[in-house]
Amino acid sequence: MDLEWLKEFGLGLLWVFAQPLLYIAIAFTFWTGYYRVKNDRKMFGHRVFPIGAEWHGTMWLGIMFGVILSTSLILSGSLLNYQWLLLISTIVFVFALSNQIWLLSPIYTIGLALIGVWLFGKFSAEPNAWFSPLLEVDLVLISFLLTSLVIAEVILIRLTKRNKTFPEMKKGDRGKYIGGHHVKRLMMVPFFVPVPNGVLELSMFNWWPMFSISDTFGLMLFPFIIGYSQRFGGSFSEIGAKRTSNALAILALVLVGGSVAVYFYPEWTIALGIIAIAGRALIHGVTHYLDLEKRSIFTPKQDGIIVVGIIPGSPADEMGIHIGEKIEKIHDIEVTNEHEFYEVMSDHRTFCKLAVRDFNGEIRFVQRALYEGEYHELGLIFVKETPRFTLKTEEIS
Incomplete structure (x- = not known):
C-alpha cells in the first residue's frame, strides 16, 4: 500500500x-x-x-x-x-x-x-x-x-x-x-x-x-x-x-x-x-x-522631491530611502525637481548627502560614498517635471 x-x-x-x-x-x-x-x-x-x-x-x-x-x-x-x-x-x-x-x-x-x-x-x-x-x-x-x-x-x-x-x-x-x-x-x-x-x-x-x-x-x-x-x-x-x-x-x-x-x-x-x-x-x-x-501622493512639490520608486540593490536602496519619502536637500542645497537634483550631483560625484523628510515629518540625513558613474545611477525614481530654473549659469564671454 x-x-x-x-x-x-x-x-x-x-x-x-x-x-x-x-x-x-x-x-x-x-x-x-x-x-x-x-x-x-x-x-x-x-x-x-x-x-x-x-x-x-x-x-x-x-x-x-x-x-x-x-x-x-x-x-x-x-x-x-x-x-x-x-x-x-x-x-x-x-x-x-x-x-x-x-x-x-x-x-x-x-x-x-x-x-x-x-x-x-x-x-x-x-x-x-x-x-x-x-x-x-x-x-x-x-x-x-x-x-x-x-x-x-x-x-x-x-x-x-x-x-x-x-x-x-x-x-x-x-x-x-x-x-x-x-x-x-x-x-x-x-x-x-x-x-x-x-x-x-x-x-x-x-x-x-x-x-x-x-x-x-x-x-x-x-x-x-x-x-x-x-x-x-x-x-x-x-x-x-x-x-x-x-x-x-x-x-x-x-x-x-x-x-x-x-x-x-x-x-x-x-x-x-x-x-x-x-x-x-x-x-x-x-x-x-x-x-x-484622492489627490495623488506622487505629484511635484514646492519644497522637495517625492521618491516614486527605488531600484532594488541600488545605492539609494542601500542608503535606506523609502518610497514616498521626500528629498528636500542634497549637500545642503534645496532641490525641487529631478533636473536640479542631478545638477547638484554632477558637482559631487564621489559623495552623496541627502536631507530626507520621513513619514513622521522629521528630517533625517543619509549619506554614502559613490563610485565612478554612480552619481547618475543612484536608483531613485522621481516625478518628471520641467525645471523652473537652473542652478547653473553660463559665463558671459
Missing part, C-alpha cells in the same frame, strides 16, 4: 510537465515582464525590476496552500476529471493572452467554468462525448475549490509590500506628470488533484468518497495560477492592497456560506458563480474609483 502511494505521488509529480498551465505560466512571465520593462525604459530610461518580479515572494505561500488543498481534496474524496482541468487551463490561457493579470483571479477562471458547465447541463439537449464528463463532477466540489483558492488570493494580496510594486508615470489633467504604483502579483498553487480510475483508495474512512465518480483514484499535480493587479496613486500600494484584501475577505465569507447552501440546494450554483464574479468586479472597480478620487 505504501509503495502504491509513493509511486502515485511520483507519477503525479511527473504529470506537472504535461500540464498546459506550467508552460502558460512560463510564457506569460516573459511576455508580461517584457512589456513592463519596455514601459520602464520609456518612462524612466532604464529597467526598474527584472523579468519575473511579479512572482517574488510567492513560492512558499503557493506551496503551503497547495499542500493544504491537496490534503483536503484527497481526504474528502473530491475527484476531478481531465475535462475539468483542461477547461480551467483553457480559460486561463485565453485570459493570459490579454496580458491582464487581474483576470487570473480564481473567481474569474473557476467562476466562469462553473457557470458555463451549469448552463450546459441546464440547457443542453443532446449529450456530448467531450462535455458530458464535465457534468459528472459535482458542482458543489467546484464551488468549494473556488472558495479555497479565493482565500489564497486574499492572503496573496494582503502580503503586498510597497517596495515590491511597480512605479509608473502618466500625465495628469493639467499636463503635469504624476506618479503611481502598479501592484502586479502572480502565485502558483501546485496541488494534487485526485483523478478517477487510479489504483489508490481510502476505504478506511466511512465518508470517502464524498464526491464520487470512481471508487479508486490516481493523482495529478495541477499548477493553478492566481493573479492580482491594481493601480494606486492616491494611497500607498500596500495600504490600497490591504483594503482590497479586506473587501475580498468579506466576499470569501459570503462564498463559504454560499458553498454550504449549494451543498443542500445544487440549483443555487449559478447564483453563487454570478455573486462571485459580480462581487470581484465590484471590488476592483470601486477600489479604482476611490483611488482616482
